[in-house]
Amino acid sequence: MAEHNLEQVDKIREAVKQDLLGGRIDLLLGWEKGHYWWQSRPLFARCEEDLDKLAWDSFCAVNLSRYLLEELKEHGKVGLLVKGCDARAFNRLLQDNMVPRDRVVLYGLPCPGMLDYDRLTEEAGRALLSITEQNGQIVLITAEGETTADRDQMLLDKCRDCLYPDPVVYDQMLLSPQGDKEAPERFKKVEELEALSAQERFVYWEKELSRCLRCYACRQACPFCSCRECFVEQENPRWQGRAYQPSENFMFHLIRAYHGAGRCIDCGECERSCPVDIPLQELNRKLIKDINELYGDYEAGLDAELDPPLLTYRPDDPAAFSEK
Amino acid sequence: MKKVIAREKLPELWAHLAAQGPLYLPIQDGPVVLFQPWAEGAEVNLDAVNSAVSPKDIFLPREETFMHYRTSGRQLEMTPVEANEPVTAFGVHPCDLKAIELLDRVFLDQDPPDALYQNRRDKTTVVALSCREADPFCFCSDFGVDPADAPGADVMAYLTDSSLLLEARTEKGKALLEQSGDFLADASKESFSGKEVTTADFNLQLEGLAENLKERFDDPVWDQLYKSCLGCGVCTYVCPTCYCFDVEDFGHEAEGERFRCWDSCMYGHFTEMAGGHNPRPERKERVRQRFLHKLQYYPEIHNEIACVGCGRCLRSCPVNLDIVQAIKALGGETVEQC
Numbered sequence: 225m226a227e228h229n230l231e232q233v234d235k236i237r238e239a240v241k242q243d244l245l246g247g248r249i250d251l252l253l254g255w256e257k258g259h260y261w262w263q264s265r266p267l268f269a270r271c272e273e274d275l276d277k278l279a280w281d282s283f284c285a286v287n288l289s290r291y292l293l294e295e296l297k298e299h300g301k302v303g304l305l306v307k308g309c310d311a312r313a314f315n316r317l318l319q320d321n322m323v324p325r326d327r328v329v330l331y332g333l334p335c336p337g338m339l340d341y342d343r344l345t346e347e348a349g350r351a352l353l354s355i356t357e358q359n360g361q362i363v364l365i366t367a368e369g370e371t372t373a374d375r376d377q378m379l380l381d382k383c384r385d386c387l388y389p390d391p392v393v394y395d396q397m398l399l400s401p402q403g404d405k406e407a408p409e410r411f412k413k414v415e416e417l418e419a420l421s422a423q424e425r426f427v428y429w430e431k432e433l434s435r436c437l438r439c440y441a442c443r444q445a446c447p448f449c450s451c452r453e454c455f456v457e458q459e460n461p462r463w464q465g466r467a468y469q470p471s472e473n474f475m476f477h478l479i480r481a482y483h484g485a486g487r488c489i490d491c492g493e494c495e496r497s498c499p500v501d502i503p504l505q506e507l508n509r510k511l512i513k514d515i516n517e518l519y520g521d522y523e524a525g526l527d528a529e530l531d532p533p534l535l536t537y538r539p540d541d542p543a544a545f546s547e548k
Numbered sequence: 549m550k551k552v553i554a555r556e557k558l559p560e561l562w563a564h565l566a567a568q569g570p571l572y573l574p575i576q577d578g579p580v581v582l583f584q585p586w587a588e589g590a591e592v593n594l595d596a597v598n599s600a601v602s603p604k605d606i607f608l609p610r611e612e613t614f615m616h617y618r619t620s621g622r623q624l625e626m627t628p629v630e631a632n633e634p635v636t637a638f639g640v641h642p643c644d645l646k647a648i649e650l651l652d653r654v655f656l657d658q659d660p661p662d663a664l665y666q667n668r669r670d671k672t673t674v675v676a677l678s679c680r681e682a683d684p685f686c687f688c689s690d691f692g693v694d695p696a697d698a699p700g701a702d703v704m705a706y707l708t709d710s711s712l713l714l715e716a717r718t719e720k721g722k723a724l725l726e727q728s729g730d731f732l733a734d735a736s737k738e739s740f741s742g743k744e745v746t747t748a749d750f751n752l753q754l755e756g757l758a759e760n761l762k763e764r765f766d767d768p769v770w771d772q773l774y775k776s777c778l779g780c781g782v783c784t785y786v787c788p789t790c791y792c793f794d795v796e797d798f799g800h801e802a803e804g805e806r807f808r809c810w811d812s813c814m815y816g817h818f819t820e821m822a823g824g825h826n827p828r829p830e831r832k833e834r835v836r837q838r839f840l841h842k843l844q845y846y847p848e849i850h851n852e853i854a855c856v857g858c859g860r861c862l863r864s865c866p867v868n869l870d871i872v873q874a875i876k877a878l879g880g881e882t883v884e885q886c
Contacts, residue, residue: 258868258873259750259862259868259870259872259873260684263868264868265776265867265868265869266775266776266867268772268775268776286866286867290778291775291776294831351684431578432578435577435578435580435582437601437610437781437782437785437786437810438781439780439781439782439784439785439812440780440781440815441778441780441781441782441866443780444778444779444780444866445778445780445866457816457817465796465798466611466794466796466809467611467796467798467807467809468610468611468809469798472798493866496866497778497780497782497866499600499601499782499785499786499864500577500580500582500600500601501578501579501580501600
C-alpha cells in the first residue's frame, strides 16, 4: 500500500497505545489487513500485539461504529477510530440512545475517501499487482507495466459524493483535517429517476430489486438499522415473508428506506455490502432529498443535538400534524 | 462426441436450447453476473470467472413452489407443482459443479432422497465450462478441483477467443449435442484440453483439520473469530455448498402456494424454537456452526471438506470474514519453520 500512510499508522498507533495500555480504553476498534492488499477488515485490539496489526490505508471502508452495540456489552470503555462517515454513524447511534457517549473514546481520522478494487482492476484492464498513491494520482502496477489514474475516479461509490470527510465528533483528532467537500452530483441519479413516470420507476426498481437475496447485509451494516428487533423478524404480525416476489422485495426495501428518512447518514455501507450491487443509495438519497425539500436542509448525524425532522414537531412544519 | 460452434453462432444455440426448457447461463444482470434462465436479448457472459451467486440456484432454487392450495368453506384442495421441463445448466465452472456433487450427497444419498432436488438434478444436463483464467479470489486447487476440467460434467466445454468446443461425457450430454446438431460442427479429430490456470495459494493445511476440530468446540479461538461478523447472510447465500432451507406459504387463507426457500444459519431465527429457546443465541455460536459444518461435520459424514474454493465469501463478505480466515485461525495454515 501507499508508503505515505505508514507514518500516519505510527501516529495513530502511538496515540491509541497509550490509552489502551494506560486503561483509558479496554478495546480499540480499528482495521487490520485481510488476505489482500485491497482489503482492510475490522480489528479488535486488546493488547499491544494486536495493535501491531493496525492498518490505516485507502481500503478501510468498513464502518466500525456499529460494533459498539455488541462490544459495549463486554467492555467498559471502547476506543473507536472514526472517519467522517463513522463519526456521523456514531452520532446516529447516540441520538437513538444506543450508545453512552462517556464510554466511548473517539479518535478522529479525516478520510481521503476509500478506493474501489473493482474500479481499480477495471481501469488497469488486467491483473493488478499493487498500487501506489501520489498527489491525488494512483499508479496501477500490473505485470505489463504501470498506468496512472485520478484518485477521485477510483473511489468507492459511497465516497464519491461525501460532503464531510472529517469526523464531526471526536475526543482526539489524530490527523490533519481535509475540510468539507462539494458533491454537486449527489442527487443526480435521484433526479433522473424523479423525471421518469411512476410506471417506469416501478419497472426500474422491480428489476433492480429482483436480484435481492434477502441476505440483509444492507441492514446489518447500517448505522440507522439499530433496532433490537427488526420488523423483518417480527412473527406476530408477520410483516415480511420470504418469497422472492416483487411485493416482498418492495416491502423490505421501501420500509427500510422509510425507517431511514431523516436518519440515514448517507455512508453508503448498505450499497457497499450488497453482494448483488443493488443501488440502495438511490432509495436513501431520495428520502434525504425529500426531507431537505420538505423541512429544510438537514444532514443526519452531523449534530447529535439536532433531532431528525421526523422526530420533532414544530407548529410551522409544512404538513399539518393532523388533517382537519 | 466432440463438437464446435463459433462464438457468434451461440445465440442461435441458446434460442434452440431455451425452446426445450429453461436454459441457465451466466448472464450479465446490471453490474453483476448471475445464473439466470436465458431469454431473447439476455447478455450472456461466458468470459466471467465466477458468478456473484453460485449456480446451486438451478438445483436448489432460492424459492421453489411445490404446492398450490385453495380452500372453500371446509374444503381444502392441494395441487402439487412439479418442474417437468428438461433444464440445461450451461457454463458451470468446475468448482461450482464439484459443489453440486457435494450437495448431491446431502439430498440424494439418503432414504428417501429429497424429491424436489432429485427431480431437478435428473432433468438437468450440465454443460461445464473449463476456466480460462482465475480471479484473485479463486483457490479451488486447494480442494482438489481442477479449474480446467469438471469430471462430473455431462458436457465439458472449452472456450477459445473464436469458438466454443463441446465434448459429451455422458449419455445425457451426448443427447444434448445430438439434438443441437444443426448448430454444431463436428470436431471429432480435434483434441480438447483446458488451459493451465493458477489459483491463489493461501498455504492451507487441510489434512487432518476435520479430526483436529473435534476437540475444538470450546476453543477460545471462537471468542475472537466471530467478532467482526455482521450477522448478515451473504456468505451462506453466495456459497455453493450452503444448502439450508425453510418452507413457507405465500398467499392468504383462501388461496396460495407453499414453497421452500434458502435459509441461513447466520440468522437468529434459524434455530429459534417455539418456546423461545435458541441454542445458538449469538453470532459466536452461528459463526462456529457455519465453519464447523464446512470443516468438520460434513467431512465426518462424507470424508470431504464442504468448500470448493470458489472464493465468493472472500469477495462478498462486507467485513472480509471468510473461510480462509477461519481455516487459518483454526490452525490449518502451513507455518514455515524458521
